[in-house]
Amino acid sequence: MTSQLTPDICVIGAGSGGLSVAAAAAAFGVDVVLIEKAKMGGDCLNYGCVPSKAMIAAGKHAHAIAEAPAFGITAGEVKVNFRKVHDHVQSVIGAIAPNDSVERYRAMGVNVIQAEARFIDKNTVVAGDTEIRARRYVVATGSSAFVPPIPGLDDIDYLTNETLFERTRAPKHLIVIGGGPIGMEMAQAHRRLGAEVTVVEGARALGKDDPELAAIVLDNIRAEGVTILEGAKVTSVEKRGKTGVRVNYERDNGAGSVDGTDVLVAVGRLANVDGLGLDKAGVEHDRRGIKVGANLRSSNSRVYAIGDVAGGLQFTHVAGYHAGLVVQQILFRLPAKENRDIIPWVTFTDPELAHVGLTEDEASKRHGGRISVLRWPYAENDRAQAERRTTGLIKMVVDRKGRILGVSIAGAGAGEMINMWALAVTNGLRLKDVRGYVPPYPTMAEIGKRAAISYYSPLTRKPFVRGLVRFLRRFG
């Protein structure tokens, strides 16, 4: 028998975005239904951020042992037990899972339905044997790995982010198709965990980031033994013997191939719009996602879309940011608009690559070239020297009035450091605001202040003056 519900809000998808909307609605005593067809927590918890960062952490430990002799410490040969790495990754997921669980959300007052949801008309969603007619809908169905139609790919057991973390044996030679953030993070982690790794990228690896900073990261990953083939478009994949696989590609200078044992497909994401009945709901969409305005409302004014399915930047913190914007509109009837210029992002390679605001290129276009670019290298930072983490750079773009338009950092701890600059960009801070704050010594975050104050004294960009400044700072 079909039951009928008439909540204020119906959320489809219990990932980063949907969970945040449901929790906020319940906290304000609003009647909310949350529908999830698979695992609570969505991609981030089960197949994305959490397992990938746990695997990167394992790789870091292996690498630290290999680097230890430079500090006068020898720990012997690095041995990786990949099954235990798998167990570590799964136990991290397990430690976080209760936060996103059905039980926790029900205890908060959220009506959780475990079924696949679909619209049957502009006002109604069906999930299992429940029919829901809500005042507002929030679609938060996320995205899935895009698997391109490469001849031969379907004949092999290729990996995606949904299967990669199930492996209990290390790949001997992992071929990663796609040199974006996911591809590069996983390439480096697997290399550190003992695999041979080749990345095949059709254009430029880490191509969405500032090329100057991306190059620092890529050089380091190459130095660790990962082969990165750029401008190499995969043309086909073939099985080789019982366990082998060959990936054929074309580059400007001719065709080539690489032989390995496993293939990870990481060439981008497709919004999860199939099967949702969006046409019946009058919700415009395409493969990139549901079409929304800056207020995240779709062509059906009852329906909002947030997170990966909204077709913009695909990050967990963006899904959370979107959740806040729709909660503001639905619960408090206050206008809210997304501002993509304030969204930071981090690629968790080593060194990390972080960015917020406008890139040098974007800033130059928007401000007619009237910008200044400030840089400060990690090598000039005492803490970076002590930690032997001197590879890296901060790059800051400011307008004529010293307003901070964008910051990119490649280097150790960049993902932590970008927080302060996200605050600066969000609030339109100027360099004079940074000039007055005192960073504790010795911290790597000092490089940000050094870059900022170099604006006032172009001389400090000269090496001998930089040396004097360091001396005075330490002993003055």
Ligand SMILES: Cc1cc2nc3c(=O)[nH]c(=O)nc-3n(C[C@H](O)[C@H](O)[C@H](O)COP(=O)(O)OP(=O)(O)OC[C@H]3O[C@@H](n4cnc5c(N)ncnc54)[C@H](O)[C@@H]3O)c2cc1C
């Ligand atoms: C390998 C990898 C690493 C990543 N690392 C990071 C990182 O370090 N930092 C970061 O910010 N982001 C990272 N991301 C991106 C991040 O995971 C996503 O941006 C985030 O999960 C998007 O949240 P969401 O709520 O839009 O979707 P999801 O979290 O994917 O949730 C969508 C949910 O909707 C459910 N669903 C779909 N259709 C239906 C339906 N019809 N009915 C009911 N339920 C449905 C799905 O089962 C899923 O649970 C990573 C992604 C990957 C793949």
